Amino acid sequence: MPRRLPPKGDFQPDFFAASFADIPIRDQRDTMERPFFSLAKKPRFDPIEYHVGDVWLEVSANPMFGMATIWDADILLWASTQITEAIDRGMPGNRTLKFHPHNLLKSIRRETGGDHYVRLRAALERLTHTAVRTNIRANGKKKFASFHWLESWTEVTDETTGETQGMTITIPDWLFQGIVMKGGVLTIHEDYFLLTGGIERWLYRVARKHAGHQEIGWQFTMRQLYEKSGSTARFSDFAIDVRRLVELNQLPEYSLYLHRNEQEEEVINFLRRSQLGVDDPNYQFERNPKRRLTPAAVRWID
DNA sequence: ACGTAGACTCGCTAGTAGAA
DNA sequence: TTCTACTAGCGAGTCTACGT
Numbered sequence: 001m002p003r004r005l006p007p008k009g010d011f012q013p014d015f016f017a018a019s020f021a022d023i024p025i026r027d028q029r030d031t032m033e034r035p036f037f038s039l040a041k042k043p044r045f046d047p048i049e050y051h052v053g054d055v056w057l058e059v060s061a062n063p064m065f066g067m068a069t070i071w072d073a074d075i076l077l078w079a080s081t082q083i084t085e086a087i088d089r090g091m092p093g094n095r096t097l098k099f100h101p102h103n104l105l106k107s108i109r110r111e112t113g114g115d116h117y118v119r120l121r122a123a124l125e126r127l128t129h130t131a132v133r134t135n136i137r138a139n140g141k142k143k144f145a146s147f148h149w150l151e152s153w154t155e156v157t158d159e160t161t162g163e164t165q166g167m168t169i170t171i172p173d174w175l176f177q178g179i180v181m182k183g184g185v186l187t188i189h190e191d192y193f194l195l196t197g198g199i200e201r202w203l204y205r206v207a208r209k210h211a212g213h214q215e216i217g218w219q220f221t222m223r224q225l226y227e228k229s230g231s232t233a234r235f236s237d238f239a240i241d242v243r244r245l246v247e248l249n250q251l252p253e254y255s256l257y258l259h260r261n262e263q264e265e266e267v268i269n270f271l272r273r274s275q276l277g278v279d280d281p282n283y284q285f286e287r288n289p290k291r292r293l294t295p296a297a298v299r300w301i302d
Numbered sequence: 303a304c305g306t307a308g309a310c311t312c313g314c315t316a317g318t319a320g321a322a
Numbered sequence: 323t324t325c326t327a328c329t330a331g332c333g334a335g336t337c338t339a340c341g342t
Binding site for chain 1: 329334
Binding site for chain 2: 040168237
């Protein structure tokens with residue numbers, strides 16, 4: 001098994017350009033509320049087809065690799081964060097990012113054991129081979145955009161030892177434009193990476209996108225949520241899963257509530273915990289996102 | 303290597319609404 | 323009332339990712 005920690009003596013800063021640490025995590029807005037990713041841990045091969053109002057999107061999986069999952073999307077989150085941070089610091093944003101996988105795994109709060117490197121490569125393959133077509137942000141003459149979540153990825157290994165020296169990923173122009181546009185990204189809670197369930201991850205992103213910092217929060221009917229999720233489960237089974245998460249009520253920053261509206265439809269309310277009364281058991285003090293003003297050196301952990 | 307968590311599938315049952 | 327179609331709820335089981 002090749003050694004996975006980066007060599008300390010011959011570290012090449014020019015090659016590993018993107019290396020910020022302890023910065024707020026950014027998520028691209030358009031990918032937050034719609035079914036762009038599989039929510040299941042089991043490989044998904046059925047396409048996602050979402051048509052609501054004037055908005056449509058289609059996601060299709062490659063039969064060899066399966067569809068990119070909401071856990072694979074952590075890599076895109078990391079990329080959004082790096083690009084946004086670079087631009088905020090007056091550096092040019094670039095669609096291609098160079099990094100050491102150990103650094104990436106640490107940033108998205110994963111373990112760095114051997115099998116996590118194997119899973120990282122599998123995730124990169126799913127992202128590279130999952131095809132997306134959508135009319136979101138397809139303005140002007142273009143009627144839709146068609147792309148893969150990663151345009152390409154590469155791995156550089158030492159010829160003699162087989163050690164991983166670094167990786168590159170290139171994100172598609174659609175995603176890059178979404179990141180660099182004004183208001184294109186939202187800061188998300190660092191504990192998002194610790195959410196283990198696909199539906200709960202997706203629910204958090206929906207809450208973050210819609211409820212945001214609004215006092216009254218946001219609400220959706222169960223049916224609307226189901227349509228937005230792209231889940232392949234039956235509606236009734238999806239509803240059971242959502243009710244269980246409302247019962248647990250463990251999402252970072254947002255508290256979930258269920259009630260019925262005048263039409264007797266089940267409605268889920270998302271309320272920001274910091275907007276609740278201080279005596280509410282679900283209240284949580286507003287946290288300030290981490291930010292350092294100087295670029296952090298890459299920290300390799302033995 | 304093993305146990306656990308979670309999304310999903312599937313079969314069964316029950317309730318409801320509409321038509322005959 | 324009976325039949326049919328549809329939907330929801332529940333539980334068992336499958337499969338994979340993940341943690342120890």
